[in-house]
Amino acid sequence: MNIITISREFGSGGRELGKRLADLLGYDYYDREILSAIAKAKGMDEEYVEKAMENGFWRSVPLSFRHSFAGPAMLATPQVELLLEEKRVLEQIAAKGRDFVIVGRNADVYLGEYSPFQLFVCAPEEAKLSRCRERAPEGEKLSDKELLQNVRRIDKNRARTREIITGSKWGDRANYHAIINTGDWCIKELVPSVAEMAKAFFGRSK
Amino acid sequence: MNIITISREFGSGGRELGKRLADLLGYDYYDREILSAIAKAKGMDEEYVEKAMENGFWRSVPLSFRHSFAGPAMLATPQVELLLEEKRVLEQIAAKGRDFVIVGRNADVYLGEYSPFQLFVCAPEEAKLSRCRERAPEGEKLSDKELLQNVRRIDKNRARTREIITGSKWGDRANYHAIINTGDWCIKELVPSVAEMAKAFFGRSK
Numbered sequence: 534m535n536i537i538t539i540s541r542e543f544g545s546g547g548r549e550l551g552k553r554l555a556d557l558l559g560y561d562y563y564d565r566e567i568l569s570a571i572a573k574a575k576g577m578d579e580e581y582v583e584k585a586m587e588n589g590f591w592r593s594v595p596l597s598f599r600h601s602f603a604g605p606a607m608l609a610t611p612q613v614e615l616l617l618e619e620k621r622v623l624e625q626i627a628a629k630g631r632d633f634v635i636v637g638r639n640a641d642v643y644l645g646e647y648s649p650f651q652l653f654v655c656a657p658e659e660a661k662l663s664r665c666r667e668r669a670p671e672g673e674k675l676s677d678k679e680l681l682q683n684v685r686r687i688d689k690n691r692a693r694t695r696e697i698i699t700g701s702k703w704g705d706r707a708n709y710h711a712i713i714n715t716g717d718w719c720i721k722e723l724v725p726s727v728a729e730m731a732k733a734f735f736g737r738s739k
Numbered sequence: 740m741n742i743i744t745i746s747r748e749f750g751s752g753g754r755e756l757g758k759r760l761a762d763l764l765g766y767d768y769y770d771r772e773i774l775s776a777i778a779k780a781k782g783m784d785e786e787y788v789e790k791a792m793e794n795g796f797w798r799s800v801p802l803s804f805r806h807s808f809a810g811p812a813m814l815a816t817p818q819v820e821l822l823l824e825e826k827r828v829l830e831q832i833a834a835k836g837r838d839f840v841i842v843g844r845n846a847d848v849y850l851g852e853y854s855p856f857q858l859f860v861c862a863p864e865e866a867k868l869s870r871c872r873e874r875a876p877e878g879e880k881l882s883d884k885e886l887l888q889n890v891r892r893i894d895k896n897r898a899r900t901r902e903i904i905t906g907s908k909w910g911d912r913a914n915y916h917a918i919i920n921t922g923d924w925c926i927k928e929l930v931p932s933v934a935e936m937a938k939a940f941f942g943r944s945k
Contacts, residue, residue, distance in 0.1 A: 729932035
């Protein structure tokens, strides 16, 4: 089973890259489905779960979280429950034994034992703002400054959550097989070579 | 003209990747030739130039260096002279108009106006140590600790020199089109997909 995990800066096009990669390779694709599954398992609203796992989420996760997968010694806060459910959902997907691409959800960490191809996708802030503008819900009227604050806040949240779960740094080149900066090219044109790279990784002799 | 610049952590295999990439694409390849050309132009010994540009080199480059390409206002220290010669040599190579791969020598910065495909290559410290061991001159007897100190010292020098020249961070994902971590696979198996990525970059419509 081949797994590609995509971590990404908000607005960098990581989701588009992941979707196109899955289509090209004929892999399953997971993204928001994970949130739905967590919400369903917990009997919560999907949007509530999404909000709960953003914006300062990490502040309520005890620092002991990453040492506690093995034992019951961890404080069972609602935030910890959500992270554990996230892990369970990811493991259920892996248990299917089918190749897949997954975007976000700390999958590179939770699924580490399956030796996934770990990608990180980034872009310059200008490119991220313009992507966010293109994809904003109709009627959303944020100034550039507000939008930029949003982008930075979401990335900060992702970074802190990852650090608490793993103790290692989000977006650090040491933690991924490849980092792709989408700023200077079209994702559509870039994807075939990323697919080749993933195939080389899964077929590696080392 | 297509230019691929490869910046790399010491021992990460960036040079091997660059050489194989050039062979596969049929591009010219530059690496130590730059040092020889600088040495020749300055009437210095190549080994002397190499040593002079390593190890604490950046300490003697004035912080004003990156603002001073345009004017004569810069202090002409021997170190500045070497950097300017480096820039001249790179421009002479680019003036040939032939596609090429170049490893190191701040080429991503100096040749920025040619829109090169900018790669950064890294690896875990363990992999770098083992690569250094394999390639050490016969009779070199460094302990793991000494070797690790060497690796870190050289990378620190590269990082500081780049920061002084450009004001931007060495190895930071914002400054490259792609970062490849060679730790988990063979460079030989990885290279064809990197070549595909470079081709996608040079053929991009954006």
